[in-house]
Amino acid sequence: MAFRPSVFIFDEPTANLDPVGTLEFFKTVESLKKTDEHTIIIIEHKLDELIHLVDRVIVMGKEGVKLLEGTPYEVFGENSDLLIKNGIWIPQTALLAHKLVQNNIKLNNIPLSIDEAYNSFKKFKPLGNGLKRENCTELTHHSSPVLDIRDLSFAYDDKEVLKNLSLKVHKGDFLAIIGANGAGKTTLAKNIVNIIHPPSGKVFVEGKDVLKIPTEELCHKVGYVFQNPEHQFIKNTVEEQLTFGLQSRGFPSEKIVNWLDSTLEKFKIKQYAKSSPYMLSHGQKRLLSVATMLTLGQDILILDEPTFGQDLKSSNELLTFLKTLNELGKTIIIITHDMNIVAKHAQNVLVMAEGEAIFNGSTHKLFKNNSILKKARLTIPPLLQLSVNLSQYYEGWNGMATVEEYVNALKPLKQN
Ligand SMILES: Nc1ncnc2c1ncn2[C@@H]1O[C@H](COP(=O)(O)OP(=O)(O)OP(=O)(O)O)[C@@H](O)[C@H]1O
Ligand SMILES: [Mg+2]
Known part of the structure; x- marks a missing residue:
């Protein structure tokens, strides 16, 4: 400018x-x-x-x-x-x-x-309350966490970026990590996958100190999609990029070919199979980086801004896919700036500000906590804002943040 x-x-x-x-x-x-x-x-x-x-x-x-x-x-x-x-x-x-x-x-x-929307909707009185987030109870876990971070501090040279951060993530959680630019989200993810090395005794994956887990074993336990998809590309063609993980594990070539075919189809990058990963559009690079990570069938997936640059269809497909994996018992951690995704998909949220965990709990509680939102430069999703505005007119509107929640509340509708 x-x-x-x-x-x-x-x-x-x-x-x-x-x-x-x-x-x-x-x-x-x-x-x-x-x-x-x-x-x-x-x-x-x-x-x-x-x-x-x-x-x-x-x-x-x-x-x-x-x-x-x-x-x-x-x-x-x-x-x-x-x-x-x-x-x-x-x-x-x-x-x-x-x-x-x-x-x-x-x-x-x-x-x-x-x-x-306020003007069109105020004539309605919502009657259903099927999916309203107040009704969601917070999950309590009795099993030991698959990921346990204890008092983690981390500095780049003398710049302290993570400060005494603790976090437990349980099997089957869908956790969103959110917070302002520079809050330390990516740094935290890189500590979990040991790309940058946490001090010993601070990050435990399935009960083991990450520093003691051999790299190959860790790669098979935890999948990580980099914030910048290009950081993940190490091969010359899309096809090679997708298959090297399976090849290195000695999968039979017939199985690899079938898998490759369906993956190229699913992520709509079939026509680029022989192209360099760098020739793809930004959104396509993102899809390729996600597909590459998914090859090894890891139980814990960490995705750093998985939907940026994605159109509605790709974004929905990607999240539906993650939800399916989650329902199969995989633990999903996404780092995102998209509050619609947080409202719709996350069971729990970790909010970071200046390297500290300042909130850990349900989206419902988060979106009511103005001081946390302000501190972490977050906003509430547009449809929740609409429901807050409408609730001044009729209390029954309060607490809806997603299209599904509105549809459920309005289905048994009586027009006023
Ligand atoms: N390799 C590095 N060397 C030095 N400082 C770094 C490095 N990577 C990140 N930082 C600093 O660490 C802080 C946290 O960065 P990080 O990338 O973890 O933030 P983030 O929460 O992921 O932000 P964003 O939402 O913008 O992706 C920032 O102040 C950044 O400048
Ligand atoms: Mg980041």
Whole structure:
């Protein structure tokens, strides 16, 4: 921005930014827009906090073809079906309205913002309370943890990054680690997988000090998807990248070929099998890095920002896949800045701020704790904000954060 150009092109400017950082960036865009001196083009997947600034939207379909063009309302309001079918993100409130219409709940228009949604929804009285998060009881564990971190401190040279952090993760947990940029989340993950070495007696995987677990054994116990997918690429082609793990374990080649085929298909990168991993788009690199990690069938999976740069379809597929693995008993730890994912998928959350664990508990408690949210530069998900606003009108709205929770509450609906 220092050059003050007349045209700005921002290509996914908020990927990897913490939630408050994302809001601050969009505020900056708003002030640029107000000067009326700049043309601003933003390529984005995250639309909720941005859409009110946008005059015109172009949706790119497959292979560089323009799918739609128009005002935000023309694109997201009138064509939500087409966009969802093509796996493209639309604002959360529009996604919710789309689901309600599918469930025969009539709306006059598709709301694109929390304010518009507030106006459309306040005529309803939610009657169901199926999935509401207040009702979720916190899990208590009796077994010993698969991951046990005790008073871990870690410094890069003399810069202290982790401070006396303790954490227990049990088999079958789905834990989200969240917090501001620079809070130490990636550093913590790297300590768990012993890429950077914790002091002895601080990190235990399945009861053993990680420093005493041979690297190969640890790789088979804990899978780690790097925040930067390129850090994971060590082979010249996508195909080699995907298969080296199985080859090194001596799998029969027929089995490897079958697995490769289905994986390329599942992650939609079949046409790039012979390409260099570096030739893929950002989102495709992310999918390849996840697929590479999944080859060894580890019991504990740690994914550092697994969904950044992903369209709606890939993001949903990836999370559904992780959920399936979780239901099969795998322990999943994701590091993410996406509060929608936290609300929808995490059983527990660890919030980090300046290297310390400042909260460990359920999403329900977290989203009510304003001082923790503020300290860690977090926001509540847009649909939870909507439910807070609506609850001033009718208490029954309170505590809903996901599309599913709204649909459950509104299904037995009586229109007022
Ligand atoms: N290799 C390194 N050498 C020195 N300092 C580092 C190194 N890696 C990270 N840091 C510092 O450690 C702190 C924590 O970094 P880390 O990458 O763990 O944060 P994070 O919570 O993952 O942030 P983000 O959300 O931006 O990914 C930061 O202040 C960072 O500058
Ligand atoms: Mg990080």
